[in-house]
Amino acid sequence: MMILAMLLQSAPLVADPSKIRPAESPGTWVSNADYPPSAQRAGIEGVVGFKLSVDRAGKVTSCTVTASSGSSILDDKTCSLMMERAKFLPGYDAKGRPFGGEYSSRFRWSIMKNAPIIPFVGTVGEPYLFTMRIEVSAEGAITKCETLSPPGIRENTGPCRDILASKPIKPYVDAAGRPVPKVLIIRHELEIRDQ
Incomplete structure (x- = not known):
């Protein structure tokens, strides 16, 4: 999720x-x-x-x-x-x-x-880190999504596929109110624990 x-x-x-x-x-x-x-x-x-x-x-x-x-x-x-x-x-x-x-x-x-579940292999007590980089145009369109970690996940697959298919977001603006492009870094951490 x-x-x-x-x-x-x-x-x-x-x-x-x-x-x-x-x-x-x-x-x-x-x-x-x-x-x-x-x-x-x-x-x-x-x-x-x-x-x-x-x-x-x-x-x-x-x-x-x-x-x-x-x-x-x-x-x-x-x-x-x-x-x-x-x-x-x-x-x-x-x-x-x-x-x-x-x-x-x-x-x-x-x-x-309906976000896809990120496949992972982990060890109890060791955090699983997942990081994505998303580029947003000045118009609010998501133009690129890539997985930075873990290695081995192809660009535009998994969560990125769904993010790229999403509707544009409200554009970011600078101090003068002009729309500007941005890069978003999203980090997720998952830890597996014994019950």
């Missing part, structure tokens, strides 16, 4: 010194590894709308869920991650003084259904 977690931007990021803005791409604030295990096991998905209050130093001081996913697990995890990881550049008034503000967005928690 592959998990997709993505931040949905309702408006492009614009470099405007009179407004607060993320210090880095909001897509870096959450990774697939952050999906709450209990929600994943239960197949819970959803979109969480949230609002962040940001002080004049760019630190998030509060997170409010503005539209629930229908799951308190996903809602709570979203705000927890935003409080921990979201960083902002302050806005500046006409006299050059920094100020804070609010930032609103949405976050989608999604489990990719």
Whole structure:
């Protein structure tokens, strides 16, 4: 089962010194590894709308869920991650003084259904690592997928075959709001344990 977690931007990021803005791409604030295990096991998905209050130093001081996913697990995890990881550049008034503000967005928690099971051979107590590299065009199309590890899995087979067949995603944007291509590295770790 592959998990997709993505931040949905309702408006492009614009470099405007009179407004607060993320210090880095909001897509870096959450990774697939952050999906709450209990929600994943239960197949819970959803979109969480949230609002962040940001002080004049760019630190998030509060997170409010503005539209629930229908799951308190996903809602709570979203705000927890935003409080921990979201960083902002302050806005500046006409006299050059920094100020804070609010930032609103949405976050989608999604489990990719019917993803192929990755074949593996492992030893009890030794982790099995699987790493993929995915190229996304400025338009959001997935243009290339390759398995970096373990060695021996052919390009565009297994999980990559399904990823390449998927619909385009919302394009990533730079600080000026222009769509830009990106490379995604997805790492999965599996550990086999005795019962």
